[in-house]
Amino acid sequence: MTDLLNVENLTVRFEVKRGGMFGKKAHLYAVDDVSFTVKRGETLAIVGESGSGKTTAALAVARLQDAYKGRVELDGDDILPMEGEALRQVRQKVQFIFQDPYSSLNPRKRAQDIVQEPLDSLSDKSKAEKEKIVAGLFEAVGLRPEQMRLFAHQFSGGQRQRIGIARALATQPELIICDEPVSALDVAVQAQILNLLRKLQKDMGLTFLFISHDLGVVQHMSDAIAVMYMGKVVEHASRLDLFGNPKHPYTQALLSAVPTVDRTKRAEQKRILIPGDPPDPVNLPKGCRFAGRCPVAQDKCLGEEPALVDDGKGHRVACHFA
Amino acid sequence: MSPLLTVENLRIELTTRDGVAPVIDDLSLSLNAGETLSFVGESGCGKSMTALALMGLLPEKIGRVAAGKIIFDGEDITHASPARLREIRGNDISMIFQEPMTSLNPVFSVGEQIAEAIRAHQNLPRKAAWNKAVELLDAVRIPNPKGRAGDYPFQMSGGQRQRAMIAMALACEPKLLIADEPTTALDVTVQAQIFDLLTDLQKQSGAAIILITHDMGAVAEMARDVIVMYAGRKAEYGPVDAIIEHPRHPYTQGLISCVPHIVSDMTEERHDLVEVPGIVPSLKDFGRDECLFASRCQHRTEECMSKRPVEKHFDNNQIADCWHAEEL
Ligand SMILES: Nc1ncnc2c1ncn2[C@@H]1O[C@H](COP(=O)(O)OP(=O)(O)O)[C@@H](O)[C@H]1O
Ligand SMILES: Nc1ncnc2c1ncn2[C@@H]1O[C@H](COP(=O)(O)OP(=O)(O)O)[C@@H](O)[C@H]1O
Ligand code: SF4
Ligand code: SF4
Ligand SMILES: [Mg+2]
Ligand SMILES: [Mg+2]
Numbered sequence: 001m002t003d004l005l006n007v008e009n010l011t012v013r014f015e016v017k018r019g020g021m022f023g024k025k026a027h028l029y030a031v032d033d034v035s036f037t038v039k040r041g042e043t044l045a046i047v048g049e050s051g052s053g054k055t056t057a058a059l060a061v062a063r064l065q066d067a068y069k070g071r072v073e074l075d076g077d078d079i080l081p082m083e084g085e086a087l088r089q090v091r092q093k094v095q096f097i098f099q100d101p102y103s104s105l106n107p108r109k110r111a112q113d114i115v116q117e118p119l120d121s122l123s124d125k126s127k128a129e130k131e132k133i134v135a136g137l138f139e140a141v142g143l144r145p146e147q148m149r150l151f152a153h154q155f156s157g158g159q160r161q162r163i164g165i166a167r168a169l170a171t172q173p174e175l176i177i178c179d180e181p182v183s184a185l186d187v188a189v190q191a192q193i194l195n196l197l198r199k200l201q202k203d204m205g206l207t208f209l210f211i212s213h214d215l216g217v218v219q220h221m222s223d224a225i226a227v228m229y230m231g232k233v234v235e236h237a238s239r240l241d242l243f244g245n246p247k248h249p250y251t252q253a254l255l256s257a258v259p260t261v262d263r264t265k266r267a268e269q270k271r272i273l274i275p276g277d278p279p280d281p282v283n284l285p286k287g288c289r290f291a292g293r294c295p296v297a298q299d300k301c302l303g304e305e306p307a308l309v310d311d312g313k314g315h316r317v318a319c320h321f322a
Numbered sequence: 323m324s325p326l327l328t329v330e331n332l333r334i335e336l337t338t339r340d341g342v343a344p345v346i347d348d349l350s351l352s353l354n355a356g357e358t359l360s361f362v363g364e365s366g367c368g369k370s371m372t373a374l375a376l377m378g379l380l381p382e383k384i385g386r387v388a389a390g391k392i393i394f395d396g397e398d399i400t401h402a403s404p405a406r407l408r409e410i411r412g413n414d415i416s417m418i419f420q421e422p423m424t425s426l427n428p429v430f431s432v433g434e435q436i437a438e439a440i441r442a443h444q445n446l447p448r449k450a451a452w453n454k455a456v457e458l459l460d461a462v463r464i465p466n467p468k469g470r471a472g473d474y475p476f477q478m479s480g481g482q483r484q485r486a487m488i489a490m491a492l493a494c495e496p497k498l499l500i501a502d503e504p505t506t507a508l509d510v511t512v513q514a515q516i517f518d519l520l521t522d523l524q525k526q527s528g529a530a531i532i533l534i535t536h537d538m539g540a541v542a543e544m545a546r547d548v549i550v551m552y553a554g555r556k557a558e559y560g561p562v563d564a565i566i567e568h569p570r571h572p573y574t575q576g577l578i579s580c581v582p583h584i585v586s587d588m589t590e591e592r593h594d595l596v597e598v599p600g601i602v603p604s605l606k607d608f609g610r611d612e613c614l615f616a617s618r619c620q621h622r623t624e625e626c627m628s629k630r631p632v633e634k635h636f637d638n639n640q641i642a643d644c645w646h647a648e649e650l
Contacts, residue, residue: 031338049509050480156601186364188598191580195594214507215599216539220582220592243588257514258584259539261566265586266543273518276465277479 004207005038005061005175012053012060013137026282030056032231033070035308038175038204038224043201044318045218047254048228051281061209063087063095068230073176081206092122095168099180101160105152112138112148115166118126123172137166140203141196156191165196166188169204177209182217194221215258227251230278230289232307236316247315247322249294250274288320296321315321325352326393326497326530327376332390334375337383340606344388345371347554347609353495353547356524358531360545362538362577366602367551373500376532377417378407395497396432412442416491420503422483425490426475433471435458458489462519481512485519488595489565492523500525500532505540516554517544538578542566550574553603553614560640570634570642572619573598605631613645621646 012031017027018024023247038044061072063079073162081091097117098104105114117269120131138148141162141238152160161181168176178197182190194217198204212218216223225242227235227250235248244253253272260266274293279285285292291301300320308318334346345368361369361393374380376392378399391402399410411417419425427435437453441447446454452471459467462485475483484504491499501520505513521544522533534542538564541548541562548565550558550573558571569575593603608614613626625645634647644650 049511143561158601169602181407186601188364188576189601191582191595192597192599194582195597198594215510216584219584219588220595237526240588240590243584253511255584259513259537259543260585260586261538261542261578261583263542263563263566265584268586271514275513276461277481277514279409 002040003037004040004075004303005044006071006073006076007057007061007208008035008071010034010057010060010072011068012056012065014069018282028282029302030281031060031067031286033231034228034231036226036233036236038209039107040174040207041201041205041211042223043221045222045225046228047210047215047218047225049213049254049278051230052228053231053260054213054228055073055179057094058179058209058211058322062096062135062177063090064096067081085173088122092118092171094175094177094256095171095173097161097164097176097178097181099183101157101184101190102166104164105160110149110151111143111155111163114152114163115170117123118167118170133170134166137169139168140169140200145195156189158192161185161189161193162196165193165200169200172204173206175209177211179211180213181210183212183214190217197221199204203254227254230281231285232289232318233316234318236308238314241315245315247317248319249296249322250290253295288318323354326355326395327353328393328527329376330393331390332392333376333388334371334380334385335388336371336605338383338605341605343554343605344609345605346375349390349549349556351549351559353498353530353532355530355536357529357547358524358533358545360541360548361532361534361539361551362536362548364536364577364602365472366604369551370502371554372551373417373502373532373534374442376498376500377411378402378404379411379413385462394395412439414496415498415500416494416496418487418491418501418504420456420506422480422487423475424484425487428475431472431474432478432489433473436438436486436490436493436518439490443494445622445631447614450642455489455493459490461492461523462489463488463515466484481508481515484508484516487522487590488516492527495527496529498530498532500534502534503536504533506536510547511633513540520544525641538581539583550577553612554605554608556641556643557615558640558642558644560636562636563640564640568640570636570640570647572621572650574642574650576618578602619648 005116011033013027013029016026016028018026029051048054060067067080072080116134143162182193201248210221222239223236224234226233235251246255253274256272276293288301288306291297306318306320310316329351330347333344335342387400431454437451440454440628441450452495456467456471464470464630465606505516548562549556552573557573579596580598600619611630613631616622631643631645633641633643635641
């Protein structure tokens with residue numbers, strides 16, 4: 001299968017002030033020289049703890065956040081330099097589903113207008129065509145026709161997320177970026193939404209960039225996974241490789257920390273504790289960013305930053321000793 | 323040994339614009355010292371209200387104990403005076419909340435707040451209380467506790483704040499620690515640290531823990547017994563291992579199977595997740611003489627909609643409040 005999305009050396013930095021009003025300006029590299037690929041029709045999950053740069057990377061891929069460096073190739077074309085009509089075309093092809101179904105929908109608009117909004121701004125379709133598409137989308141995401149005229153507050157959290165999904169589908173995008181799409185939902189509703197996303201993917205041949213901090217959800221949804229730590233991708237592998245044979249010490253710790261109902265797994269699983277906290281993102285250590293918490297760190301790790309290296313079979317790890 | 327905590331047929335009513343409704347409806351349980359009991363269920367099922375009821379902290383004016391008993395350490399505290407309840411909260415029962423910022427005071431340093439909690443419980447001079455606060459921060463594994471005791475809450479990361487709150491909750495050496503979704507806002511590696519910490523502290527102090535969560539995995543890892551709550555009622559109650567192995571209540575079955583768990587024998591194949599349609603009813607619909615789960619249940623029969631289910635007891639101490647528990 002070919003790559004739909006190919007991200008190379010993507011870097012996003014923010015200017016931050018340190019030490020009050022007259023403090024020095026510094027840069028926070030939220031995404032630092034990150035590369036990953038997503039195959040057409042598949043799902044790449046990005047996992048990592050809060051602050052690791054998942055949302056920033058996703059926003060940059062969707063051209064909702066300026067990148068500082070790097071390439072974002074969609075269908076072979078770098079979309080980062082695009083402007084005007086070319087950018088409008090890209091926006092049709094890349095859509096975003098947000099975490100919070102409460103704040104991401106305009107409270108003053110009716111559900112049908114929210115879903116139709118991308119068509120209004122990005123397509124030249126006629127009114128009748130647009131209405132037909134919106135009606136079809138309501139059905140596809142499991143909402144009833146009479147709900148089209150309601151306002152956001154008249155829906156439950158799960159229904160709002162269905163509206164968010166319908167809106168993301170409106171322009172028939174190729175790539176849908178889902179940023180923690182079920183994190184705000186209760187488990188039963190979460191299952192409904194995850195099943196819907198997988199069904200839509202199968203029916204419409206969608207490609208997902210799926211961000212989550214929940215590893216159970218990730219192993220259910222993904223075909224491949226990129227693990228982020230402090231702005232870096234530390235491991236990138238297929239689903240079976242990553243869960244079956246995690247190589248980076250951070251990935252290993254992350255997987256071992258997930259509580260499970262599977263008694264066999266609990267018995268097998270030795271919890272790898274990583275003490276302490278991640279380093280200050282504005283003042284990163286010189287070598288490996290994980291060195292301060294890594295249970296197997298050695299001298300080399302303090303001086304030299306490990307690169308993301310492919311083992312020849314598509315399993316990529318950034319660790320001197322993996 | 324008699325249990326540290328016994329709850330008998332507790333009924334808590336809330337009075338709202340929609341009328342009076344039982345937010346806790348006929349709840350009974352018992353918990354021994356040194357053991358952990360978990361409450362699990364979707365949001366709005368009454369888990370936090372149960373915790374508040376045990377602490378004597380029901381919402382003023384609108385909440386009241388309508389029936390039943392709470393017996394703590396041999397004392398019936400169901401209708402204890404506010405002064406006595408304050409005393410118990412300062413000395414014997416502590417609580418940890420989901421968002422530490424709501425219970426830590428932003429204008430005092432973490433060390434001061436812990437020292438204050440110690441002084442409220444023990445008659446120690448300021449300096450001695452401060453030293454004890456530093457010891458507690460060390461016990462909850464805050465690095466460089468001497469230096470960090472002077473930090474204000476906003477200067478700490480989420481995980482450190484949660485640990486500081488645990489330190490504060492431990493200041494009075496409680497016999498019962500109630501943790502209401504203590505790790506929901508935290509990353510899993512931090513959650514693992516907090517769970518580890520709680521388990522260690524429990525081993526040392528012999529405290530009983532009530533852990534409220536919506537994560538069955540966390541229940542499996544932390545608790546001996548579990549109460550599955552639905553719409554203010556117990557759906558199922560018993561030993562965690564038995565219930566996970568064979569849940570008897572359709573709601574418990576749904577809660578376990580709707581979540582994509584990480585399993586040891588992962589394959590390429592993935593089935594659709596089990597769906598539990600619908601959502602938890604709102605408070606005004608609690609208390610009806612029917613199974614409140616019926617509208618979401620695929621095993622529902624006529625009986626379920628006309629009468630509240632009675633407890634079905636099983637040999638392994640499992641109890642399920644479902645008309646069809648034996649067949650499931
Ligand atoms: N607009 C911004 N200005 C400054 N810093 C930011 C901004 N957005 C994100 N950050 C910082 O970038 C880092 C990555 O954040 P984010 O991408 O939100 O992580 P994640 O989604 O993995 O939790 C964090 O340190 C965060 O504080
Ligand atoms: N102060 C209050 N006033 C009115 N209703 C309340 C109040 N607190 C909780 N409730 C209602 O009581 C029910 C149980 O709430 P809660 O105990 O917070 O559930 P959980 O902790 O399981 O999410 C919910 O229907 C909730 O809306
Ligand atoms: S490079 Fe060193 S510190 Fe970094 S993860 Fe590998 S072993 Fe640990
Ligand atoms: S009593 Fe009936 S409706 Fe309620 S859970 Fe049991 S089978 Fe389902
Ligand atoms: Mg994010
Ligand atoms: Mg709660």
